[in-house]
Amino acid sequence: MRRFGGRVAVAGLSFHIDRGETYGLLGPNGSGKTTTISMIAGILRPDAGSVTIAGVPVDARSGRAKALIGLVPQDIALYEDLSAREHLRFFGRLQGMRGAELERRTAEVLDIVGLAERSRDRVGEYSGGMKRRANIAVGLLHRPQLLILDEPTVGVDPQSRNQILASIETLGGEGLSVLYTTHYMGEAERLCRRVGIIDGGTMLAEGTRRELVSGIGEHDLVTLTFNAEAGAIDEFVARCGGLAGVSSARRRDGVVEVLTDAPDVVLPAVIGAAGGAGLAVSSVAVREPDLESVFLHLTGRALRD
Numbered sequence: 001m002r003r004f005g006g007r008v009a010v011a012g013l014s015f016h017i018d019r020g021e022t023y024g025l026l027g028p029n030g031s032g033k034t035t036t037i038s039m040i041a042g043i044l045r046p047d048a049g050s051v052t053i054a055g056v057p058v059d060a061r062s063g064r065a066k067a068l069i070g071l072v073p074q075d076i077a078l079y080e081d082l083s084a085r086e087h088l089r090f091f092g093r094l095q096g097m098r099g100a101e102l103e104r105r106t107a108e109v110l111d112i113v114g115l116a117e118r119s120r121d122r123v124g125e126y127s128g129g130m131k132r133r134a135n136i137a138v139g140l141l142h143r144p145q146l147l148i149l150d151e152p153t154v155g156v157d158p159q160s161r162n163q164i165l166a167s168i169e170t171l172g173g174e175g176l177s178v179l180y181t182t183h184y185m186g187e188a189e190r191l192c193r194r195v196g197i198i199d200g201g202t203m204l205a206e207g208t209r210r211e212l213v214s215g216i217g218e219h220d221l222v223t224l225t226f227n228a229e230a231g232a233i234d235e236f237v238a239r240c241g242g243l244a245g246v247s248s249a250r251r252r253d254g255v256v257e258v259l260t261d262a263p264d265v266v267l268p269a270v271i272g273a274a275g276g277a278g279l280a281v282s283s284v285a286v287r288e289p290d291l292e293s294v295f296l297h298l299t300g301r302a303l304r305d
Contacts, residue, residue, distance in 0.1 A: 001048040002035050002201075009035040010201040014049075017146065022168065022178040024192035026185075026291070028299055032201035033181055037150055040179065041071045054145050067095070070139035070147040074154065076131050077138075080124035084115050084134045087123065088141055095142040109137040112170070114163045129160020136164065140171075147171065148179045153187065165190060185292045195291065197298055204298045213289040219247050219259035221293045222267060224274065225282040226254060236277040243269050252300045259297075 002010045010032045017023040027033045038044040040051050042058045042065060051058040051065075058065040078087060088106040092098075097105065110116045113133040118126070123134060132152055139147055149168070153161045168191055171178055182188055188195055189209055196206040205212055226233055233251050240249035240258055245266040247259040260266040263286045274281050287293050 001046060002039060002044060003047050008201055010039070010046075013198065013201060013203050015196050015203065015206060017177045017179060019145075019177055020172045020175045021193050022172055022180055022191045024188040024195040025179060025181050025198065026188060026195055026295060027198040031199045031299075033198065034150075035201070036198070037071075037148055037179070037181070040146075041069055041148060042066045067142070068145045070142065070144035072136050072139040072147070072149050072152055074150040074152075076128075076135055078123045078131060078134055081122060083120050083122055084110065084126075084137060085119040087134060087138055091138050092141055097142065105141060105143070109140045112140065112167050113137045114167070127157065127160065129156035129164075132156055133160060133164060133167075136167065144176070146177045146179060150181050151183060152180075153182065153184065185290065185295070189291055197295055199299045205294065209291060212291065212294045216259070216289070216294055216297045219261055219289065220263045221287045221289075221296070222258040222260060222263055222270065223283075223285045223287070224256045224258070224270070226256070226274070226279050227282055228254075228279050232277055232279055236274055236279055239273040239277060240270055243273065246270075257296070 001008065001012065013032070013036060015023070025033055025036065035044065039046050040058065042060050045060040053065045053068045056065040056068060082090070085106060088109065089102060092102040092106065107116070110119045113136050115130065115133055115137065118130065123131060126134065136149070136152060153164055156164070165187060168178060168180070180188070180192060194206065194208055195212065197204045205215060207215070230251070233254070233256060237249045237251050237256055240246055240256070243266060245260050245262045247261065249256060249258045258266070258270055267284070267286070271281060
């Protein structure tokens, strides 16, 4: 648990990451992800509870557990006037690495992130995607047991994003555990064996994609938007609830979400119910079961809300 004044930022949050597993931590802005990551990395001390890495307790004042963690923050943490190779030599020395060991590991991580050919160029000359790949190389250099990647593909070009994702996919096979946060559901579905969805500092659901989708009944999600008063929309929701094939219907602000196993059959009836309630539909979207559907169902918000 972690408080900031009278506000509880993280409460009752508990999860584990297996060796070699990439675990996705998803939540809307303000859900407690950054605070959680900061406590895991030893930047913030929990007000209650504990964090352990490979059986070693994490303490904000101790470097023992921190040496087992590679932290790649969302903001680029590099020096513009140094090359990627110079960065790795600098940070490697801070981790106690020297000589041939440091040179071998530098070459390895540059190859992993696809920067070997540009390793002697100044970081200031890199694209945004190349800078993020260099940032990941720094996090990998000292062979951590847990790599924390906080939205590592934000603002990068498609080529760099694919390089980053491909690099991460290889890490689990080498036994590295990865904690991955992202605003891109497709990345979570591609990389993560398990996902935890948090909001309000608590864990709303956790499991594999199949387990999470099963938790909402594996229904398609039909989303309708209206420019209308709440009372009229509530009448429409009540009408929808009585339609054959509709598992549930609910209003979230000006949006109505309808869960169904047969959207092709239900959609005409839903549109008819809207007309019966005197509503003009602004937009309709049908989404097959996926992590985005689970996320919206649990939080009522998109990742970027």
